[in-house]
Amino acid sequence: MDLYAEIIVDNNSTxxxxxxxxxxxxxxxxxxxxxMRVIVPFGMGNMLLQGxxxxxxxxxxxxxxxxxxxxxxxxxxxxxxxxLIELGLWMRREYLAQYIEVFKxxxxxxxxxxxxxxxYVVDENINITNIKSKNQKKxxxxxxxxxxxxxxxxxxxxxxxxxNSSLKSLKSKNIIxxxxxxxxxxxxxxxxxxxxxxxxxxxxxxxxxxxxLAKKQKEVILFLKDYKEIKLKxxxxxxxxxxxxxxxxxxxxxxxxxxxxxxRQVLDKNYKKTENMELNKEQTECYNRINNSISNEKSKKFxxxxxxxxxxxxxxxxxxxxxxxxxKQAIVLIPEISLTPQTVERFVSRFGNxxxxxxxxxxxxxxxxxxxxxxxxxxxIVIGARSAIxxxxxNLGIIIIDEEHENSYKSSINPKYDTIKVAEKRSELENAxxxxxxxxxxxxxxxxxxxxxxxLLQMNKRxxxxxxxxxxxxxxxxxxxxxxxxxxSNRLYNDIITNLKDExxxxxxxxxxxxxxxxxxxxxxxxxKCPSCDVSLTFHKKxxxxxxxxxxxxxxxxxVCPKCESKYIRYFGIGTQKVEEMVKKTxxxxxxxxxxxxxxxxxxxxxxxxxxxxxxxxDILIGTQMISKGLDFPNVLLVGVIAAxxxxxxxxxxxxxxxxxxxxxxxxxxGRGERKGNVVVQTYDxxxxxxxxxxxxxxxxxxxxxxxxxxIFNYPPYVNxxxxxxxxxxxxxxxxxTKYISDAIIKNIRYKNKDFDVSNNISKPMPSPIPKIKxxxxxxxxxxxxxxxxKVIKNIIYWVCIKNKYNIPIDKVKIxxxxxxxxxx
DNA sequence: AGCACGCCGACT
DNA sequence: GTCGGCGTGCTC
Numbered sequence: 001m002d003l004y005a006e007i008i009v010d011n012n013s014t015x016x017x018x019x020x021x022x023x024x025x026x027x028x029x030x031x032x033x034x035x036m037r038v039i040v041p042f043g044m045g046n047m048l049l050q051g052x053x054x055x056x057x058x059x060x061x062x063x064x065x066x067x068x069x070x071x072x073x074x075x076x077x078x079x080x081x082x083x084l085i086e087l088g089l090w091m092r093r094e095y096l097a098q099y100i101e102v103f104k105x106x107x108x109x110x111x112x113x114x115x116x117x118x119x120y121v122v123d124e125n126i127n128i129t130n131i132k133s134k135n136q137k138k139x140x141x142x143x144x145x146x147x148x149x150x151x152x153x154x155x156x157x158x159x160x161x162x163x164n165s166s167l168k169s170l171k172s173k174n175i176i177x178x179x180x181x182x183x184x185x186x187x188x189x190x191x192x193x194x195x196x197x198x199x200x201x202x203x204x205x206x207x208x209x210x211x212x213l214a215k216k217q218k219e220v221i222l223f224l225k226d227y228k229e230i231k232l233k234x235x236x237x238x239x240x241x242x243x244x245x246x247x248x249x250x251x252x253x254x255x256x257x258x259x260x261x262x263x264r265q266v267l268d269k270n271y272k273k274t275e276n277m278e279l280n281k282e283q284t285e286c287y288n289r290i291n292n293s294i295s296n297e298k299s300k301k302f303x304x305x306x307x308x309x310x311x312x313x314x315x316x317x318x319x320x321x322x323x324x325x326x327x328k329q330a331i332v333l334i335p336e337i338s339l340t341p342q343t344v345e346r347f348v349s350r351f352g353n354x355x356x357x358x359x360x361x362x363x364x365x366x367x368x369x370x371x372x373x374x375x376x377x378x379x380x381i382v383i384g385a386r387s388a389i390x391x392x393x394x395n396l397g398i399i400i401i402d403e404e405h406e407n408s409y410k411s412s413i414n415p416k417y418d419t420i421k422v423a424e425k426r427s428e429l430e431n432a433x434x435x436x437x438x439x440x441x442x443x444x445x446x447x448x449x450x451x452x453x454x455x456l457l458q459m460n461k462r463x464x465x466x467x468x469x470x471x472x473x474x475x476x477x478x479x480x481x482x483x484x485x486x487x488x489s490n491r492l493y494n495d496i497i498t499n500l501k502d503e504x505x506x507x508x509x510x511x512x513x514x515x516x517x518x519x520x521x522x523x524x525x526x527x528x529k530c531p532s533c534d535v536s537l538t539f540h541k542k543x544x545x546x547x548x549x550x551x552x553x554x555x556x557x558x559x560v561c562p563k564c565e566s567k568y569i570r571y572f573g574i575g576t577q578k579v580e581e582m583v584k585k586t587x588x589x590x591x592x593x594x595x596x597x598x599x600x601x602x603x604x605x606x607x608x609x610x611x612x613x614x615x616x617x618x619d620i621l622i623g624t625q626m627i628s629k630g631l632d633f634p635n636v637l638l639v640g641v642i643a644a645x646x647x648x649x650x651x652x653x654x655x656x657x658x659x660x661x662x663x664x665x666x667x668x669x670x671g672r673g674e675r676k677g678n679v680v681v682q683t684y685d686x687x688x689x690x691x692x693x694x695x696x697x698x699x700x701x702x703x704x705x706x707x708x709x710x711x712i713f714n715y716p717p718y719v720n721x722x723x724x725x726x727x728x729x730x731x732x733x734x735x736x737x738t739k740y741i742s743d744a745i746i747k748n749i750r751y752k753n754k755d756f757d758v759s760n761n762i763s764k765p766m767p768s769p770i771p772k773i774k775x776x777x778x779x780x781x782x783x784x785x786x787x788x789x790x791k792v793i794k795n796i797i798y799w800v801c802i803k804n805k806y807n808i809p810i811d812k813v814k815i816x817x818x819x820x821x822x823x824x825x
Numbered sequence: 826a827g828c829a830c831g832c833c834g835a836c837t
Numbered sequence: 838g839t840c841g842g843c844g845t846g847c848t849c
Contacts (some may be wrong), residue, residue: 007849014827020849043848045828066849133839164828164842828848836840 003029004060004370005070007051008099009042010112014802017098021053021060022070022756026680032056032070035078035085039071039115039182039568045164048115048180050074053101054085057303063075074113074182080106081392083429096798096817103582106390108371109364117151118179119143120784121168126175135166141173151178162783167456192232193260194246196224206254211753216245221254232257256474264399274349276321277314282306286457287315293323295398299428303404303445303454304437307697308668309632316400316674319435324354326379326519328397328432332383333419335406335629336360342610342632347383358391386411386419389426396430403629404436404445405661410822426617439668439699440661443654443710446703447717460607469670469677471637471695475686476643487574487582492640499638500590500619507631508583508622509666510521510576511641514547514595515536517573519557523566528558534772540598541577551774567577579642587620595623611717628665634673639666644683644691653715656690660702663694686813698745716820719784722793723821724801725758725768727776728813738779740799748796752791761785769825776814782824794819 006019022040032038032051042049048071060067076190080088080103104112119184121143143149143156155163170176188547198206203225207218216239222232223239234245239595279287282711286304293300320330323614334343336359343404348355356370356379373379375392382391387410389399401409401423401822409419420436426432436454449456462468484490499506518536528537530548537546537555545554560567580594593599593609600606606626613633614616621627647659663681671677683691693702711718728734751757761784768778785793785795800803800814 004849009848011826011848013848016826016848018849022849040849043826044830045848047827047848062849068849135840168829501846711826826848828846830845830847832844833842834840837838837840 001030002058002612003664004057004067005032005038005053006055006057007040007053007070008040008041008103009675010050010100011042012050012100017100017802018333019054019099022051023065023067024056024071028073029068031534032073033078033385034082034536037074037079037113037281038352039074039113041071050113050115050682052080052107054089054099061328072182077798079111079392081394083426084390084392086378087390087422087426091415091417091422093794094421094787095415095417095819096794096802097417101414102176103590104392104757105417107386108368113182115180116183118148118181119147119154119789120179122177124177129658132459133169135163135165136170138418138739139163139166139170142174148179158769160379160628161558173781179692181205193229193258194224194232194235195256196227200225204542208443210295214248216241217249219244220249224255242432246436272349273412275350276318276350279314280311280461280463282316282459282461282774283311283463286459287318289455289457290315290433291322294326297326297431298711299431299433301424301427301434302436302440302457303449304457305441305446305449305699306437306439306459307462307468308439308665309462309464309466309672310439310459312402312459313346314434314463316402317347318401318436319352319398321402321434325807327390328395329374329380329393330382330395330397331380331399332387333388333392333399333409334383334386334387334771335403335408335766344383347381351381354380356382356384358382358408360374360385360590368586389422390760396426396432398433399427399813400404400435404438405630407439407623407822410820411821412818416818417820440664441699443657443703443706444717447707453473464674464675466671468697469667470680471667471681471697473686473691474680474682474697476682476684478508486586487579487642488640489680493545493586493681493736495638495678495680496587496620496640497635500587502637504618504637505613505616505618505635507636507666507669508579508620508640508642509621509624509626509627510579511573511646511662512573512575513577513598513624514549514575515541515577515581517575519546519569521561521564521566522568522570524561524564526561526563532772533770534777535770537573539571541581545820576622576624583620583622590619592615592620593618595621595627597624597626600626607693625662628669632672633669634670635669637677639670639677639679640680641666641679641683644681645685648683648685648690650686650823650825652825653710653713654823656688656706656709657686660690660694660699660706663691663723664697665695667694714784719761719786720790721824722783722785722797722821724781724783724797725816725818726765726813727773727780729776730812731777734779734813735765737808737810737813738781740806741765741810742781744800744806744808745781746797748800749793752792756789 002026004021005106006021007022010017010213013329020631030051036053038051038053039048040051084106090107091097092099092102097662119138171178196446205223210217219239220241232246246257250257262753267296269491288301304312316332323330332347344357352688356373358367358370374382401420405419411417419815423434440715448454472491474491476489479604518527528546530537530551530553532553533548533550535548535550537548539557546557547554551567558569559618561569575689576596578593595609613621641663644659644663647662648655650754667679670679690702726734726738746758746762765779765781768780771778797817801817804810
């Protein structure tokens with residue numbers, strides 16, 4: 001019977017982004033299934049590539065002569081379920097990505113197999129004088145000493161420009177042969193294990209049979225009495241014997257030494273086991289509502305809006321318990337930055353080694369091991385950052401997304417997917433429950449809850465009946481008028497003093513790192529900028545460097561203005577480094593620590609700082625938004641926000657939303673113990689609604705105000721935003737191409753829909769808010785689209801920008817398309 | 826993307 | 838003739 005497979009080929013090009021059909025040879029027809037990887041010949045050179053089987057069928061609609069055969073099946077079992085394949089196909093259309101990009105995201109990283117070619121001389125006694133070509137002679141000579149060398153190595157060693165044609169010619173003359181071997185990037189980790197082959201009953205007999213001098217061997221035999229098998233390393237350690245002792249026992253067939261796969265240990269197993277906590281009234285209500293749906297086994301979506309400290313995690317845990325009882329599995333997503341041991345511990349201490357953890361801190365091998373634990377049904381729960389949404393569970397029961405509003409749920413690389421949307425889709429495909437949770441839901445999600453797409457569950461009280469902290473807003477303009485030029489208002493200063501006296505710990509928050517944001521000449525106004533990006537350089541005092549926060553460029557600060565040679569160089573704006581310095585200057589004999597990207601770049605430094613804070617070795621912790629999430633330190637009664645305006649003044653439609661979320665989250669770090677906490681918010685804009693509502697912990701009030709503005713100014717959730725960013729080295733060319741593309745898109749949209757309001761929904765192409773990054777100029781166009789029109793517009797963008805229907809010379813520019821981006825900057 | 830093919834000019 | 842360089846066009 002004829003059977004064909006449609007395959008995604010492992011080739012990173014928009015031009016090969018289609019499904020290719022291959023014939024399935026008879027001998028593979030029984031074993032090949034959708035979701036397996038195969039090796040196929042591709043292109044004119046029949047280069048062997050990995051492919052993923054997406055569909056199977058028994059008829060084809062085009063010329064059979066073009067068909068090639070699948071060469072080999074890679075997997076014994078599908079690595080992707082049909083649900084995950086469908087999810088991937090959906091993502092491709094939704095985010096205008098390529099097949100290969102999507103499926104590389106869904107598959108575990110590094111699983112891709114590469115075919116390597118090994119080159120051999122057929123006859124080692126060949127007479128090379130018969131070979132006329134210089135290059136071919138060179139190759140054969142080299143192969144005499146390096147027979148069976150890998151192709152890439154040969155290429156590197158010989159530096160022959162057109163080595164492929166020389167090899168081809170040699171091959172056709174049967175002088176060399178090429179062997180293909182499939183190699184995988186990551187190898188499983190193996191460990192030697194000793195298996196007992198004798199019965200305990202026979203021990204006396206065995207001991208007698210051994211040589212009198214074989215003292216150690218006898219010890220080992222006796223030791224093995226209590227074991228069926230034991231790791232070689234443990235055995236030699238515990239008995240104090242050497243490997244040779246064990247080996248001689250092996251030669252006597254008393255034991256065998258085998259290589260056993262050992263999963264790398266990602267979690268520290270020594271977490272204390274904890275029991276369920278009793279749920280309060282609100283938690284119980286919430287739990288029951290969701291649990292009903294779990295019992296009904298019908299896909300449903302929930303949004304838990306619960307204030308900071310309302311005990312959402314405990315509800316999640318008890319829901320998961322029930323899901324597992326039903327033989328189903330659970331995915332728990334948390335934002336990357338709060339994926340600290342503190343959060344993971346809560347789940348692991350309840351579920352033990354039934355949990356797999358996936359996050360960016362893992363090595364490729366570790367990640368692969370965790371993935372396989374899920375795949376092989378060794379765990380029922382995965383906890384991880386956004387990519388854990390693709391965990392290959394077979395019977396998914398629930399997806400929980402905590403801190404639903406977080407930016408990191410939107411991917412900024414292709415496919416630029418929104419985890420919330422993907423989770424919605426997956427929960428529908430798998431018939432699972434989706435639970436989103438947040439103290440400050442994103443405006444989008446809350447709107448959808450109001451529209452009935454999510455069932456809204458409110459938790460307004462803190463679980464241990466703690467009171468919400470008191471938030472005071474300080475007008476920094478008044479402070480200045482009263483002659484206070486420091487970065488601390490009188491109020492914050494006094495509060496810090498009292499809290500230090502009471503041996504309480506303090507968190508100070510400023511969402512900007514470095515020392516000064518820009519330096520400029522007072523005489524002529526010259527500002528030091530990055531030579532390859534169009535942004536001002538940030539001064540980092542500790543390293544005495546001006547750094548570019550976009551490309552990492554760094555230089556020593558100037559003492560004289562390079563433009564007018566004036567010595568009056570001034571440093572403007574404050575960052576966390578400056579706050580640190582001011583704290584040290586103002587409050588003596590205290591321990592201060594700063595936590596931002598600059599101090600936490602080393603592995604584990606994040607945890608180390610938090611551990612020291614927990615052990616009260618730090619009095620004042622200063623940090624960026626890194627410290628706004630999930631930290632639960634009962635000894636903190638004061639949180640100070642140095643400048644709330646930073647996020648507020650960004651030219652982005654979500655600036656208010658961000659500010660409100662950030663203030664609420666930071667405030668939530670205060671008063672987690674028995675006593676009521678305090679928050680001091682310093683700002684130059686105390687009457688801004690996001691600050692006013694954050695002060696009274698009034699999410700709903702904020703939401704109502706914000707959603708009104710979104711409607712008036714035509715922003716999400718009322719429209720979708722599509723951002724297309726063009727970047728290239730030549731500005732004039734970039735501008736020209738951007739305009740061609742923009743015109744083509746507008747023309748097509750008009751053609752499809754005469755009534756489309758182009759002037760209100762499509763921005764003219766213009767330079768990006770950051771017009772240059774890493775020497776590449778950036779132009780941008782923004783399209784607003786209703787849900788109804790979105791599909792058509794995306795399709796137009798696909799044909800114009802990706803398939804290049806109009807033959808615009810787009811190969812010189814990079815086009816990045818982002819559907820509903822995090823920010824439009 | 827990665828490769829072959831074809832065309833051209835340079836070099837033995 | 839052979840080799841290297843480069844532009845073009847295709848990949849089931």
